[in-house]
Amino acid sequence: MARISASVYTSHVPAIGAALDLGKTAEPYWQAVFKGYDFSKQWLKDQKPDVIFLVFNDHATAFSLEMIPTFALGTAAEFMPADEGWGPRPVPKVIGHPKLASHIAQSVIQDDFDLTIVNKMDVDHGLTVPLSLMCGQPQAWPCPIIPFAVNVVQYPAPSGRRCYMLGKAIRRAIESYDEPLNVQIWGTGGMSHQLQGPRAGLINKQFDTDFLDRLVADPEGLSLMPHIDYVREAGSEGIELVMWLIARGAMNDVNGGKPPTVRHRFYHVPASNTAVGHLILENN
Amino acid sequence: MSLDKPYKDVPGTTIFDADMSRQGYHLNQFCMSLMKAENRERFKADERAYLDEWAMTEEQKQAVLARDLNRCIELGGNIYFLAKIGATDGKSFQQMAGSMTGMTEEQYRDMMVGGGRSIEGNRRIGEKK
Numbered sequence: 001m002a003r004i005s006a007s008v009y010t011s012h013v014p015a016i017g018a019a020l021d022l023g024k025t026a027e028p029y030w031q032a033v034f035k036g037y038d039f040s041k042q043w044l045k046d047q048k049p050d051v052i053f054l055v056f057n058d059h060a061t062a063f064s065l066e067m068i069p070t071f072a073l074g075t076a077a078e079f080m081p082a083d084e085g086w087g088p089r090p091v092p093k094v095i096g097h098p099k100l101a102s103h104i105a106q107s108v109i110q111d112d113f114d115l116t117i118v119n120k121m122d123v124d125h126g127l128t129v130p131l132s133l134m135c136g137q138p139q140a141w142p143c144p145i146i147p148f149a150v151n152v153v154q155y156p157a158p159s160g161r162r163c164y165m166l167g168k169a170i171r172r173a174i175e176s177y178d179e180p181l182n183v184q185i186w187g188t189g190g191m192s193h194q195l196q197g198p199r200a201g202l203i204n205k206q207f208d209t210d211f212l213d214r215l216v217a218d219p220e221g222l223s224l225m226p227h228i229d230y231v232r233e234a235g236s237e238g239i240e241l242v243m244w245l246i247a248r249g250a251m252n253d254v255n256g257g258k259p260p261t262v263r264h265r266f267y268h269v270p271a272s273n274t275a276v277g278h279l280i281l282e283n284n
Numbered sequence: 285m286s287l288d289k290p291y292k293d294v295p296g297t298t299i300f301d302a303d304m305s306r307q308g309y310h311l312n313q314f315c316m317s318l319m320k321a322e323n324r325e326r327f328k329a330d331e332r333a334y335l336d337e338w339a340m341t342e343e344q345k346q347a348v349l350a351r352d353l354n355r356c357i358e359l360g361g362n363i364y365f366l367a368k369i370g371a372t373d374g375k376s377f378q379q380m381a382g383s384m385t386g387m388t389e390e391q392y393r394d395m396m397v398g399g400g401r402s403i404e405g406n407r408r409i410g411e412k413k
Contacts, residue, residue, distance in 0.1 A: 235297075
């Protein structure tokens, strides 16, 4: 049977992608960000996942206001890097895993989460920047990826609780898949940041530190945090952090197993407008 | 019974909820059209004529022409959509965000390098700094 071996959490900032693509990684400003991922790149190579289930958000790229799915599961064979207005990032195309993705769709919908199934979707920096941070600049991404897009553009995003419970349903789906696949689940976006209005530039290090602590030690309690706390304390775009709870809900300890090992933790301010947070949790 | 909107008292912040989305639909869809290179060219060639192809309000068109992002947001724009205008103009996200704060580009960048805008005094409208 397939199993979830680990979860990865990271911010996604478009400027990180630009720094990589434009060869600015040696600049001290960016060195401070990328050094937090040196461990992670080696770790990912050693782990050799068969599939990554990647929870991310679209930024008015694949989804305009014509359609706003709350949860969209990518079931296609491949997904192209999007042109977000600056031209597509020069990164490999994303190879999907239609068979596992379709299995997850069927299982999770029967588990009462009404997913939107997407067979055609370009993926923006929300998906490709986490891959770049974790993989560097390879010719191809290391394994197939199942993109899972969460609406955090138009308020309300799904609640933290809903995301956490969905993570549990995704876990049940993956564990009922017949092939013995090593699956990782990633939660991306955040941490504190605000991109709009006179309060733009907001960073709340205390909130972020507490969030990282609680994500490890008290995910159940953290999942009950209301939207307004994210907005007020972590900035209007800090609400992306609810996506981390999907990945956390899929881990062993919150489904009757043992606590995870914290393999890596990193926090840095700033990358452009944003606080960068990163965690790796391994199941035991 | 009206909907609870507890985010209305967060200073300097407009939450893009269903109501704002309704008001900003055409403005945001105009922005979305700038994801295509040929549309960016047509917009740059004659901004006013291009805007007139959209069922936007005159206020929305004026806000776009003035690149007044705060006003665009007030009129239903969302930053992820408005970013397409910035991309068309060759601006970074940091330049766009900074332009809404009343700070110069350099001041804003320095604030971020210094740890960002503090949450203290920025939780609620009218709160003491």
